[in-house]
Amino acid sequence: MPNPISSINNSSVGVVSAQQAFFDEPLTLKSGAVLGQYELAYETYGTLNAQRNNAVLVCHALNASHHVAGYYADKPEEVGWWDNMIGPGKPLDTSRFFVLGVNNLGGCHGSTGPQSINPRTGLPWGGDFPLMTVEDWVNAQARLADRLGIECFAAVMGGSLGGMQCLQWSLSYPQRTLHALVIACAPNLSAQNIAFNEVARQAILTDPDFNEGNYDAHGVKPRRGLRVARMVGHITYLSDDEMANKFGRHLKQEKENYNFDADFEIESYLRYQGDKFARYFDANTYLRITKALDYFDPALAYGGNLALALAPARAAFLVISFSTDWRFAPERSRQIVQALLKNNRDVTYAEIDAPHGHDAFLLEDARYHLLVSAYFERIDRQISP
Amino acid sequence: MPNPISSINNSSVGVVSAQQAFFDEPLTLKSGAVLGQYELAYETYGTLNAQRNNAVLVCHALNASHHVAGYYADKPEEVGWWDNMIGPGKPLDTSRFFVLGVNNLGGCHGSTGPQSINPRTGLPWGGDFPLMTVEDWVNAQARLADRLGIECFAAVMGGSLGGMQCLQWSLSYPQRTLHALVIACAPNLSAQNIAFNEVARQAILTDPDFNEGNYDAHGVKPRRGLRVARMVGHITYLSDDEMANKFGRHLKQEKENYNFDADFEIESYLRYQGDKFARYFDANTYLRITKALDYFDPALAYGGNLALALAPARAAFLVISFSTDWRFAPERSRQIVQALLKNNRDVTYAEIDAPHGHDAFLLEDARYHLLVSAYFERIDRQISP
Numbered sequence: 001m002p003n004p005i006s007s008i009n010n011s012s013v014g015v016v017s018a019q020q021a022f023f024d025e026p027l028t029l030k031s032g033a034v035l036g037q038y039e040l041a042y043e044t045y046g047t048l049n050a051q052r053n054n055a056v057l058v059c060h061a062l063n064a065s066h067h068v069a070g071y072y073a074d075k076p077e078e079v080g081w082w083d084n085m086i087g088p089g090k091p092l093d094t095s096r097f098f099v100l101g102v103n104n105l106g107g108c109h110g111s112t113g114p115q116s117i118n119p120r121t122g123l124p125w126g127g128d129f130p131l132m133t134v135e136d137w138v139n140a141q142a143r144l145a146d147r148l149g150i151e152c153f154a155a156v157m158g159g160s161l162g163g164m165q166c167l168q169w170s171l172s173y174p175q176r177t178l179h180a181l182v183i184a185c186a187p188n189l190s191a192q193n194i195a196f197n198e199v200a201r202q203a204i205l206t207d208p209d210f211n212e213g214n215y216d217a218h219g220v221k222p223r224r225g226l227r228v229a230r231m232v233g234h235i236t237y238l239s240d241d242e243m244a245n246k247f248g249r250h251l252k253q254e255k256e257n258y259n260f261d262a263d264f265e266i267e268s269y270l271r272y273q274g275d276k277f278a279r280y281f282d283a284n285t286y287l288r289i290t291k292a293l294d295y296f297d298p299a300l301a302y303g304g305n306l307a308l309a310l311a312p313a314r315a316a317f318l319v320i321s322f323s324t325d326w327r328f329a330p331e332r333s334r335q336i337v338q339a340l341l342k343n344n345r346d347v348t349y350a351e352i353d354a355p356h357g358h359d360a361f362l363l364e365d366a367r368y369h370l371l372v373s374a375y376f377e378r379i380d381r382q383i384s385p
Numbered sequence: 386m387p388n389p390i391s392s393i394n395n396s397s398v399g400v401v402s403a404q405q406a407f408f409d410e411p412l413t414l415k416s417g418a419v420l421g422q423y424e425l426a427y428e429t430y431g432t433l434n435a436q437r438n439n440a441v442l443v444c445h446a447l448n449a450s451h452h453v454a455g456y457y458a459d460k461p462e463e464v465g466w467w468d469n470m471i472g473p474g475k476p477l478d479t480s481r482f483f484v485l486g487v488n489n490l491g492g493c494h495g496s497t498g499p500q501s502i503n504p505r506t507g508l509p510w511g512g513d514f515p516l517m518t519v520e521d522w523v524n525a526q527a528r529l530a531d532r533l534g535i536e537c538f539a540a541v542m543g544g545s546l547g548g549m550q551c552l553q554w555s556l557s558y559p560q561r562t563l564h565a566l567v568i569a570c571a572p573n574l575s576a577q578n579i580a581f582n583e584v585a586r587q588a589i590l591t592d593p594d595f596n597e598g599n600y601d602a603h604g605v606k607p608r609r610g611l612r613v614a615r616m617v618g619h620i621t622y623l624s625d626d627e628m629a630n631k632f633g634r635h636l637k638q639e640k641e642n643y644n645f646d647a648d649f650e651i652e653s654y655l656r657y658q659g660d661k662f663a664r665y666f667d668a669n670t671y672l673r674i675t676k677a678l679d680y681f682d683p684a685l686a687y688g689g690n691l692a693l694a695l696a697p698a699r700a701a702f703l704v705i706s707f708s709t710d711w712r713f714a715p716e717r718s719r720q721i722v723q724a725l726l727k728n729n730r731d732v733t734y735a736e737i738d739a740p741h742g743h744d745a746f747l748l749e750d751a752r753y754h755l756l757v758s759a760y761f762e763r764i765d766r767q768i769s770p
Contacts, residue, residue, distance in 0.1 A: 188634060191629050192625045195651050195652075199620065205645055228584060232584045243577045247576040249576065256416075260590055260672065266580050267580075267583045287645065294649065295641055297634065300634075
């Protein structure tokens with residue numbers, strides 16, 4: 001396994017590079033659609049040990065990717081999205097664990113997705129790319145694990161939508177999931193969560209440049225819709241208090257403009273975030289990821305009984321929530337914990353009193369990181385010979 | 386004063402009709418712009434007594450109008466937006482009080498607004514219509530009160546943005562405001578509130594049919610943007626719990642579609658609300674109303690000290706909030722109450738434990754209506770000879 005570490009300091013995995021894995025065994029999706037062949041982009045950090053039992057899969061959420069830690073030699077500013085969590089001596093310590101990050105199918109960062117060529121037509125998939133589910137992603141990740149010779153993950157770890165993948169790993173592959181770290185997550189989306197996703201989707205779907213998802217063939221991008229979608233999403237990532245602390249009612253200039261330029265700093269911030277996102281992210285991918293979020297609901301097949309749904313799980317769990325997360329409130333994490341306890345699972349639960357809202361799972365917080373660190377030490381002791 | 390009551394039952398004011406008042410005395414707006422002439426659409430219910438001291442001004446919020454109670458002879462289905470609150474024997478009893486509803490300046494229901502003809506050009510104002518503030522609305526309402534011979538309102542009453550107008554009445558015209566009923570309100574918008582307004586505005590402003598507000602001249606309407614704006618607004622009017630109770634994760638069909646049709650009932654509901662709104666409401670008005678909300682901040686001129694800002698008020702206050710209102714949470718109402726108490730104002734405060742979120746102020750709730758009813762009985766005793 002190549003281990004592209006060339007640290008500049010002992011807390012970064014240093015220079016990393018992405019790899020590609022090609023699969024030509026067809027993958028049947030939950031929708032019934034079949035992907036005849038596909039590629040997955042991934043990165044690894046650390047070394048798979050001789051027992052092949054120290055692998056940790058890190059699952060990404062909405063707009064992230066396989067680039068979890070370190071940086072690229074030609075783009076040193078592009079630091080992995082969970083670099084504060086993963087590296088030598090960090091909570092997920094790459095000197096002990098072999099870390100795997102995968103860009104999910106349908107993504108826009110290197111794995112097969114709507115921007116890829118549809119081998120049947122020789123043109124980009126665009127709007128024809130099938131809808132994905134969390135279960136589909138997990139199945140694709142499992143095939144990559146097969147390829148890498150990983151029979152059982154020491155841990156599967158993720159926040160938000162990444163946490164849903166961890167839950168699904170414990171259900172789809174109970175024997176391959178020793179621990180699941182389910183962070184800032186929920187057992188399914190609430191009506192309000194779906195509502196926000198639907199607003200984002202409608203902004204994109206009704207952008208005149210959307211062209212039923214085949215915008216690339218028309219030489220345009222539905223950037224206006226994607227921009228609004230990101231703006232509304234962004235509001236739900238921050239807590240009300242965090243927004244008040246960061247922006248409050250601060251005016252950009254001394255006086256009100258009395259026009260539709262940005263009067264308040266919060267307006268500029270959202271516009272900036274929306275513009276930035278609309279430049280690099282693919283609208284078709286965004287639509288599909290929000291749908292995967294909406295569809296995730298392991299309890300659905302069990303009449304809404306989450307405890308029944310989680311019965312197949314064999315993993316031990318670390319569940320973490322953040323007090324000011326109103327997107328996936330602590331109450332939602334407690335539902336997961338209670339359902340696991342009903343199944344006599346080994347569960348550690350922590351509710352971190354952090355002011356940052358949903359985004360807290362991505363931020364550096366001493367208590368949060370100490371907790372994850374201690375949990376991985378426990379895993380390390382368990383898997384060490 | 387015409388009193389267009391023709392009740393079909395004793396709890397409705399019955400058939401009503403709108404009236405127009407034309408003003409040619411220029412109105413200088415807070416922005417510095419001057420409206421040379423303008424019309425206000427209004428309705429009245431009940432009879433102004435001989436002492437002219439039983440008038441109640443009802444101020445409307447975002448998408449409502451002067452049509453507060455009763456119905457139109459030719460459109461019996463168009464019942465006033467606060468008909469459950471106002472009528473003979475209702476909490477605001479039109480057999481005792483003379484009720485006035487006014488469509489605010491810049492509106493799209495009959496008062497001068499962006500769809501009106503700009504006398505300088507002979508064309509619709511469109512994007513050139515000036516931005517309005519709560520202070521401007523109150524000043525225009527005061528001129529209408531002059532016209533109707535109302536020197537002092539027994540009460541000024543409103544919810545949400547309507548509540549802001551009540552607060553402003555107590556500051557701009559302390560001697561003309563005997564009581565102010567400030568419901569589901571806040572002393573200003575939070576960063577999160579502004580953020581949601583900004584998303585709504587950007588959806589409209591970036592709609593290719595917007596044409597800098599001059600869409601009517603181009604024979605189009607920015608309906609896509611207005612639709613998304615309404616959808617995002619609607620989420621903030623309902624509580625998370627209310628959405629869960631009303632819609633939960635109910636699928637429209639038995640199975641997921643695996644496309645972008647509405648899978649969940651909440652999606653259909655939002656699309657329906659968005660479509661309906663985009664058909665009848667004017668985008669330029671919507672933009673201006675959200676800006677008036679953002680700008681309202683009586684404490685700004687007092688270094689953020691709300692108690693100082695409210696010092697000029699002479700009214701007695703009834704302040705009401707609703708426990709599950711996350712748009713204008715009870716905490717925001719308590720800030721108003723505390724600032725008023727610091728000024729030794731006569732304040733009654735109630736926090737109603739209602740599940741409906743911000744929309745609760747429009748709904749029938751026995752405790753809420755009894756409270757308002759009792760408060761108006763007190764006013765009635767006070768003004769009776």
